[in-house]
Amino acid sequence: MLLKEVKLIQNQNDRQFPFTLPILRDFHKLSFKKPITILVGENGSGKSTFLEGIAASSDLPVAGGVELSQDKEMDHAQTLAKALKLTWMQKTKNGFFLRAEDFISFVRRIKQMKQEAEEELRNIEEEYKNKSAFAKGLASMPHARTIAELKHLYDEGLDVRSHGESYLDYFQARVRPNGLYLLDEPETPLSPMRQLSLISIILDAVKQGSQFIIITHSPIIMALPDADIYSFDVHPPQLIQYEEIEHVQITKNFLDSPQSFLRHL
Numbered sequence: 001m002l003l004k005e006v007k008l009i010q011n012q013n014d015r016q017f018p019f020t021l022p023i024l025r026d027f028h029k030l031s032f033k034k035p036i037t038i039l040v041g042e043n044g045s046g047k048s049t050f051l052e053g054i055a056a057s058s059d060l061p062v063a064g065g066v067e068l069s070q071d072k073e074m075d076h077a078q079t080l081a082k083a084l085k086l087t088w089m090q091k092t093k094n095g096f097f098l099r100a101e102d103f104i105s106f107v108r109r110i111k112q113m114k115q116e117a118e119e120e121l122r123n124i125e126e127e128y129k130n131k132s133a134f135a136k137g138l139a140s141m142p143h144a145r146t147i148a149e150l151k152h153l154y155d156e157g158l159d160v161r162s163h164g165e166s167y168l169d170y171f172q173a174r175v176r177p178n179g180l181y182l183l184d185e186p187e188t189p190l191s192p193m194r195q196l197s198l199i200s201i202i203l204d205a206v207k208q209g210s211q212f213i214i215i216t217h218s219p220i221i222m223a224l225p226d227a228d229i230y231s232f233d234v235h236p237p238q239l240i241q242y243e244e245i246e247h248v249q250i251t252k253n254f255l256d257s258p259q260s261f262l263r264h265l
């Protein structure tokens with residue numbers, strides 16, 4: 001175990017976001033007793049805001065996104081971080097904060113950078129066909145360098161594979177022993193089968209001393225063995241059993257009889 005507890009210590013200004021969130025009004029502390037903690041709750045219950053506060057407070061890098069300290073839209077994370085006290089069993093610098101939506105735009109950006117560089121090279125080939133090789137080489141250099149750097153950093157992987165495949169590759173390549181991983185809806189680009197692969201990567205990492213705090217709406221990810229599950233649908237957040245989670249009950253009942261749900265819509 002790395003992170004043991006998160007306490008809300010400051011006397012907050014409850015008219016300022018994020019302290020206006022109902023989940024933070026009666027919040028005192030949340031303890032992490034197992035290497036995997038799962039946060040569940042309805043849309044808008046405040047799970048992401050809470051995790052962003054932990055990410056900002058622990059100063060973890062943002063995988064595939066802008067660092068929280070540089071991100072103007074994340075001022076609330078810094079505000080919350082200042083009001084939080086994190087207690088560690090073992091402080092770690094390994095790990096990251098990963099929002100699946102960031103990662104998908106990150107892969108898109110890489111694909112776009114590569115396509116733009118290739119397009120520029122084609123244009124230069126045309127424009128410089130009657131000029132010296134030296135002049136052509138000079139004009140091509142920055143774009144060729146971009147392609148070479150992307151290849152060096154991400155191999156052929158990220159831009160030629162699907163979102164789900166590249167996401168799992170990226171994840172597997174960067175998970176280190178003794179790291180703290182804060183994952184916001186990691187299921188987003190993944191099929192049910194790939195969600196099982198993600199579970200397997202997480203369980204391997206836990207064996208190597210890593211800790212995970214995961215927000216999810218996926219009943220598959222919620223079933224991660226031996227995890228503590230906190231519901232953000234009650235204030236303050238409470239431990240909940242897998243079978244009691246609304247997402248699990250609705251999904252199960254829906255799959256048993258889709259038509260009985262759909263005819264009421």
Ligand SMILES: Nc1ncnc2c1ncn2[C@@H]1O[C@H](COP(=O)(O)OP(=O)(O)OP(=O)(O)O)[C@@H](O)[C@H]1O
Nearest residue numbers: 017021041042043044045046047048049050073076
């Ligand atoms: N910067 C902000 N200023 C004001 N309100 C915000 C801000 N960011 C989020 N909110 C609001 O705070 C509430 C909690 O948002 P948050 O994203 O933390 O919920 P969540 O539980 O993660 O939801 P979801 O499951 O949909 O991702 C939402 O009602 C949202 O609209």
